[in-house]
Amino acid sequence: MAASAEPGDPVRTLELLWDARPHSGLGRRPELTLDQVVAAAIEIADADGLDNLSMRRVAERLGAGTMSLYRHVPGKSELFDLMVDRVSAEVSYRYEGGWRDQLEQVARANRAMFERHPWLLTLFPRRPPQGPGVIGKYDAELRAVEGIGLTDVEMDSVLTLLLEYVRGATANLIEWRRLGATQSDEQWWATLAPHLDRLLDRDRYRLAVRVGTAATTAYRGVRDTEHAFEFGLHRVLDGIEGLVAGR
Amino acid sequence: MAASAEPGDPVRTLELLWDARPHSGLGRRPELTLDQVVAAAIEIADADGLDNLSMRRVAERLGAGTMSLYRHVPGKSELFDLMVDRVSAEVSYRYEGGWRDQLEQVARANRAMFERHPWLLTLFPRRPPQGPGVIGKYDAELRAVEGIGLTDVEMDSVLTLLLEYVRGATANLIEWRRLGATQSDEQWWATLAPHLDRLLDRDRYRLAVRVGTAATTAYRGVRDTEHAFEFGLHRVLDGIEGLVAGR
DNA sequence: ATAGATTGCGTACGGCATACGCGAATGGAG
DNA sequence: CTCCATTCGCGTATGCCGTACGCAATCTAT
Known part of the structure; x- marks a missing residue:
């Protein structure tokens, strides 16, 4: 590969x-x-x-x-x-509203693309030479952050940041879903649990075990993987908001 | 692969x-x-x-x-x-200061790891079963966001968000560096420019060409790729700050 | 000395990307 | 109508890859 x-x-x-x-x-x-x-x-x-x-x-x-x-x-x-x-060319890019709304739509459009074509997760982003699809997508997405007081380089950075988040979050989302779909899931833990107990020092890794368990339990449900995606997205948008507000 | x-x-x-x-x-x-x-x-x-x-x-x-x-x-x-x-085990995890300082250190430590081992970029993150290195790293990094009013799931989400940013940004950083190192770089553009002029409709992709050129020119210098990394990092931390401040 | 356990590894198989060159199809020039 | 340059389809072959299988060597316990 x-x-x-x-x-x-x-x-x-x-x-x-x-x-x-x-x-x-x-x-x-x-x-x-x-x-x-x-x-x-x-x-x-x-x-x-x-x-x-x-x-x-x-x-x-x-x-x-x-x-x-x-x-x-x-x-x-x-x-x-x-x-x-x-x-990249097959998505329709019509974004409307304020910059924040538009960026949210950009994020969802990209997530949909990754879900339709999971192999993009390992290929993205692709460096030059680039074609009409990639450039058209870039152009449409840039419009979401045009005219809000950012420099050209900042516009690129903001977009890159958002798309990188979407890539990573979607990868996790799919991974969680795949893990949940692979057999009973309960059984998987049941098989491994005794071995983990034997090997893993639950005291030394107290925090990791506690938080990891909470996260795993939460993400087992579709609702919560969805929530995790939205959560991160809003953190990213908040971070951008701080920048934009200062202009 | x-x-x-x-x-x-x-x-x-x-x-x-x-x-x-x-x-x-x-x-x-x-x-x-x-x-x-x-x-x-x-x-x-x-x-x-x-x-x-x-x-x-x-x-x-x-x-x-x-x-x-x-x-x-x-x-x-x-x-x-x-x-x-x-x-994952070979990094020393000693983070100090407030949560924001600590997260910044977490980001830099992870970036250093990715730079030392670029192949991690395609392998990360790895799903269970996990060993002492990965879990120890997770545990150490969670401490940075412990006791600041976040739920367990939120702690995981925040950390995931940050590490995903670092992964993506470091990947870009390395890619830019590689592109700059591959031959004269000037010559590369000079060879492609006439063909691009022939193929690319500069009017239709006006915004993409303008911003893309600005970004490419900027990232040519080491100083500015560095700046891009810091820029995104602070956006992410700002986003997290909004969450933490609300608690 | 022997039995049983464990490791080292040669051989072999099926799959991969792709270099090379030949034969078939086509349109233009004479 | 004939030839020829050009382009396409693709069979064959090379050198990689991961790894299944089984035998020989080496060790401990008896």
Whole structure:
């Protein structure tokens, strides 16, 4: 899962992102489009996660040979870039109200995106080169904090802060949900409890055990994971409010 | 990079984490210890990243056969758990002052940990089963927000919020630094600029281009990435302050 | 000396990304 | 109509990966 390196030609990637590689007219007519490849990859990642996304599986789903994909995409890393840009474009960004209301809507829109495509949690944020989806999203979100007295750099920082919170909080949310869904949950603790008792010094880690137990119990319910998300969101917005009010 | 699944025996993992697998006395004496395996894995990950960490490389570094590792570690996923717990334990947690000062120290300590071990950024946070390192860290950090009028669940939420911020901000910080270090940076933009001009509608994405340029220019300098980290940190602490003050 | 437990690890399997090169399809030039 | 440059589809092959399996070596207790 080399989600990092981008050794390929960035210009080529840029052109793919901006859909600027039309068929020249010459040569054999393509049977596959870039969009189809990206769409298939997204479907697989949505269903089975990034770890189970392989070039072979994408090709299989499209009824094509594995190496045919490489006529449309330079490699897997660039495919990731294209996937991120695509899903960034698919959200409708219409934010209304004061800046705080708008930022709240931004947060919820991003959370929804992460929930629809959990694999984004490991891919986000993606560095340049960026495409129309990512830039359009950035542009729309910036409007929420435009004209409230912040400098350009501050606008970027505020947005980054908010999106980072949403990313992390959504990751936790999904993790809690997954943990709750994996078998009876009660049974899991029942199995581990005696071993934990044997190993864990409850006195030395008194505070951790107490708070950890409280948090685990609370987050077991859907209502409370929801509450945790809202709680953090309002802390972040409060922090931004202090900045904005001072202008 | 199956950083997620934990299909193995959780009880076994727990015992490994808590160092509760002494040599029985019978049978061939082990030539390798669990600690050596974990330490070697951390060294490799520190140097070349998680993507270049393979069981073969760990074994090679230890002068052992690849499959010998599996006598000490159930699999790669559990090795990740052990690595996380180990590095969580290696930080000294002595926080002093008021809750806000302490949380600031917590943030800096975590940032330092992420900078020392960038691979943590993709592994963090790790769900149960957890070992003495992770729990000890959690316990120490909770003390920073103990006795200031928060409920147990709120204490957990506040800490989670802060650590998520630090994770994201440090990831950005490292990414900016890496981007700046990769070749002349000026040249990179110079190569891409004409293509961007051709593809990107500067009118449609006016705001994004303006703010993005400002942010990129600013973060080019070390001083300003540093400033960005502090900026976000203070926003988060301000947000928490509002909560604490209300109690 | 032997039995039983434990470790080290060579071999092998299935999966992965992808480099390379060939054959098939296509449109334009002569 | 013929050729040729161009582009696409993709079979084959290479070198990684995690790890299942089983045997040989080594140890203690008897």
